[in-house]
Amino acid sequence: MKVFVAGASGAVGARLVPLLVAGGHEVVAMGRSAEKADRLRSVGAEPVVADGLDRDAVVDAVGRAAPQVVVHHMTALTDAKSFKRFDDEFALTNRLRTQGTDNLLEAARASGVSRFVAQSYGNWNYARTGTTIKREEDELDPSPPANQRRSLEAIRYLEAAVLGADGIEGIALRCGNFYGPGTGFAVDGALVELVRKRRLPIVGDGGGVWSFAHVDDVAAATIAAIGHGAPGVYNIVDDDPAPVSVWLPELARTLGARPPRRVPVWVGRLVTGEVGVSMMTQIRGASNAKAKRELGWKPRYGSWREGFRTGLAGDLPLPRLAEG
Numbered sequence: 001m002k003v004f005v006a007g008a009s010g011a012v013g014a015r016l017v018p019l020l021v022a023g024g025h026e027v028v029a030m031g032r033s034a035e036k037a038d039r040l041r042s043v044g045a046e047p048v049v050a051d052g053l054d055r056d057a058v059v060d061a062v063g064r065a066a067p068q069v070v071v072h073h074m075t076a077l078t079d080a081k082s083f084k085r086f087d088d089e090f091a092l093t094n095r096l097r098t099q100g101t102d103n104l105l106e107a108a109r110a111s112g113v114s115r116f117v118a119q120s121y122g123n124w125n126y127a128r129t130g131t132t133i134k135r136e137e138d139e140l141d142p143s144p145p146a147n148q149r150r151s152l153e154a155i156r157y158l159e160a161a162v163l164g165a166d167g168i169e170g171i172a173l174r175c176g177n178f179y180g181p182g183t184g185f186a187v188d189g190a191l192v193e194l195v196r197k198r199r200l201p202i203v204g205d206g207g208g209v210w211s212f213a214h215v216d217d218v219a220a221a222t223i224a225a226i227g228h229g230a231p232g233v234y235n236i237v238d239d240d241p242a243p244v245s246v247w248l249p250e251l252a253r254t255l256g257a258r259p260p261r262r263v264p265v266w267v268g269r270l271v272t273g274e275v276g277v278s279m280m281t282q283i284r285g286a287s288n289a290k291a292k293r294e295l296g297w298k299p300r301y302g303s304w305r306e307g308f309r310t311g312l313a314g315d316l317p318l319p320r321l322a323e324g
Helices: 013-022 034-042 055-065 091-110 146-163 190-196 215-227 244-255 265-281 289-295 304-310
Strands: 002-006 026-031 046-049 069-072 115-121 169-175 177-179 212-214 232-236
Touching: 002 013, 002 055, 013 026, 013 215, 026 034, 026 055, 034 046, 046 055, 055 091, 069 091, 069 215, 091 115, 091 146, 115 146, 115 215, 146 169, 146 232, 146 265, 169 215, 177 215, 177 304, 190 244, 212 215, 212 304, 215 232, 215 289, 232 289, 244 265, 244 304
Parallel strands: 002 026, 002 069, 026 046, 069 115, 115 169, 169 232, 177 212
Antiparallel strands: none
């Protein structure tokens, strides 16, 4: 199968492209950096340099490739670390989730693409209510913190556009919080550096529940979605949603760092804003049952506990592919 990967040089794309090639797919790999084209070529892909926000360049690139499947993993998240400036730090990613999605879908329709798989998000954007982890049919947050509203609007836009595309089977992968090489939660990542410096505190009771997804598991889920599952939304997270009060101290121990500080909510609000308070005390985790059942996917890292110990570095073996 011929697969066009947009965002091929990003955290997920860099892990995905070699897997697709190894699985016998013909891969056209689009990225913004000419410097990374040689690396994509070296793993067996045909590199294309184009900006996902350049409509003409995207339409031309997809048209020349004539793929059967388009994969959208375009983001700009590597250095995002400020909860207080959340929407500002996600501004480019939000454009890629809106304008970039429109460009890719236009190109896909013009080229007769049959399936479109896009990276979405599924953790802080669910409604901050209840005590159970969230399923795909559960409500998204009707009133997010003010400085997350534009980011949630972009997620909603991406999913509506992908699932509503005429003549295309659209799949949106609601991924958990990324960790692993190329992310903020990597051995050299910006968020890990904050943990090492004790600058990422536990706010209040630390009861906000996070669901994690290693980038290798997201890559494997993407491959599963190329060939399996009905159109729709799928949570791509591990089996072990956990509150901040549990995973953050464990991450510090794994790094050999001192335990995170604890601060009351009012201090956390001053330091991290309403978004930080929400992330630390209110958000709920997500369930991966549907993805396991319908995509035939299973995370290699069933828990962030194992993943933090062995999966933060970049010298990892490639993950298992979904069976079938």
